[in-house]
Amino acid sequence: MKIIFRLCLMLLVVSANSWALPSYDQQLLILQENWAHVNYEMPEKEQEKAFESLAAEAERFVQAHPNRPEPLIWKGIIVSTWAGARGGLGALGLVKEARSLFEKSIDLDPNALSGSAYTSLGSLYYQVPGWPIAFGDDKKARELLEHAVKIDPNGIDSNYFYADYWLEEGDYSKAKVYFEKAMQADPRATRPIADRGRRNEILAKLDAVEKKLH
Secondary structure (H helix, E strand, C coil), X not given: CHHHHHHHHHHHHHHCCCCCCCCHHHHHHHHHHHHHHHHHHCCHHHHHHHHHHHHHHHHHHHHHCCCCHHHHHHHHHHHHHHHHHHXXXXXHHHHHHHHHHXXXXXXXXXXXXXXXXXXXXXXXXXHCCCCCCCCCCHHHHXXXXXXXXXXXXXXXXXXXXXXXXXXXXXXXXXHHHHHHHHHCCXXXXXXXXXXXXXXXXXXXXXXXXXXXXX
């Protein structure tokens, strides 16, 4: 209900003067902001259903723009975080769907949204179980995340997930380097909720890394 309310409110603001539908960029921004709200501001017990509703909205965006990579990337991000909220074996179908969405977006434009598909796809490969349960592969994850950092060397997300990969691998010195680099990323004017949430995650993980190093 909160997502629907926020979406309707933003649509009203956008069209107040022209009564026109939101532009492509405005639709993308609405999707990004709603994801950030669910992921960082909504209680965990409400997130799974909210992500499910948001995934349906993302699918409509994909269908409206079938040859654009950005809707695919954002549907993939939404579906993968929905999988995290669901957890367990029931999430496997969702992570496989997210992988397919990221791969399709890379086929269209590998540099879209500063290489976000590589970042998100790499995070899936180190977070999901390996064969025979799922497709997890630490070597593949590293290749994808390294590519993401090359495309977006100063980005908050590219550096965060590369750092998190090294944390999972037990290389705490490398993890610290990239978490600190993520903290130094310039704020994104259109994504304050996401930036605030990500920085809180970075600080928590930096604290964990420091404890490992001392």
